[in-house]
Amino acid sequence: MIKILLLICACLFVLTACATESPAQVVEAYFQAIIDDQPERLAELSCAAWEADALTAATSFRNTGATLDGMQCEANGEEAGYQIVQCQGRIVVVYQGEERAFPLTRYRVIQENNAWRMCGEAG
């Protein structure tokens, strides 16, 4: 009985590891990593061409107390080989008592190394 339980747990573990994030989930995770200033996570979530930009963006929000307000992303078709993700919500920074907001817009996501990766803004 114990061995059967072990078998089930092992299968569940492997299946969880196999699960890939959808393009919309990747974009949401990307912005969470931006405001949390997690460079390694950003490297996982960004395509190679966008990686440096992602790290610069994370640094720009470091120690600013940035938060995500109402973020919600969903797939919105394809353009030029990219999966397009449309997001609602904004990044909010309060600087010297003044609120500054950065609205989330449309983003390009591409599959690279067998995973979806954020690859910049879409027009």
Add this chain to the structure above:
Amino acid sequence: MLLRIIFGIILIILSACQNSPQLTVLPTLAVLPTAAPLPVVNTVSRAINLPVTWTPTDTSTPLPTDTPTATVTGTLPPTATPTITLTPSITFTPTPMGNARVIGENGVNLRSGPSTRFTPALALLEHHTELMLVGRTNDLLWYEIQTFDGRVGWVYSDLIEVRIDPTVLTVRWIDTPTPPPVVVVDVTEVDGAPPVDGKISQRAIQIYRQGIQRGNSPNVFSKVGDSITANQPFLRVFYNHKYDLASYAYLQPTIDYYYESFGRKSLAASSAFNAAAVLSSIWADTSVCQPNETPLDCEYRVNRPSIAIIMLGSVDMQLYSAAEFEGYMNTIVQSTISQGIIPVRTTFPNRQDFHWYESVEFNDIIRRIAGREQIPLIELRDPALALPDNGVKEDKYHLTEKDSDQIVFNSDEYQWGLPLRDLLTLQMLDTIRRSVR
């Protein structure tokens, strides 16, 4: 046996799992963006740049004066007995005519060297005084002269009329190259000559010319910075005509030349901006800027400036490391240069009890980049620290402002940080305008 079966199942599932992120190799983590390689400006010879930098410190050395000596050789023949003949005559002494004359309405100061640093002046030469030119500086901004009553010294070129080809004159003074170029306030200036002499580096001129060829506007500059630049009324007095230049009246043509830029709201200057933000498209104004376009590139594309007045660091030093700051500032400078725009760096002041160590380090980075790249530097920090409260407000880094919106120079820049920055920046713009014309 059962354990072997379990292992087998796991292996089968793993092999079937193609998208496992755990099986992929992580991309290399780049700490800082790589600076774009420089184009042609890298090829400018250092030798060309030597004579055209200046500092507030007098490091100049005069060239040795030519003192030709004649040597008589051979044997003189015996002379005849001299005969003295007295001939009565009327002596006529014509007004001496030199190869130059003073055209400054108020005359021109005669100085012991080719700079307003040589203060006090030796004398004030009156309007229309005739002069003999005996030498020049390598940049033709100053002439060594002799008056017909025996006085010698240096005069500023804009205030005299030269009647000969000045390039035939001997270069009698070479400035010791001491980058970076620095602008200082010279309160002793009264004769209409610039309070700073010298020019921007040849490299900066080269950058400017490349930009003009690419369509940049010669009379347009951009502001790049944080809330000190964007929220405080930096340079706005010149746009709103709320200033009295006092003894800096010679700067008026520069105000006229760059007039529109003084009042323009920059896309690369905003509240809470830092060097990383300037390079991050997420901070760009989406109503104007294109997707993936950084605030810096957006500003340059829309405004097409030939000069960028950059002041960053006050916010940065509160957020991230000096090494990161240097990386981002290098990228900003290289990006600016690659677009044919002269980057003008500005040091920043702060209170001694507010990130003092970081501010010293960050300002040293600003100076180091300016020196290495031979780009202009506005040294705001040092004179600002001599002002009341170090020239900064109670928040310890925004510049102090006068209560009134009317700025009077030769006075207000000794009290508040913002008028000081306005004046220094205007002086730098004036220097650039004169250098590239």
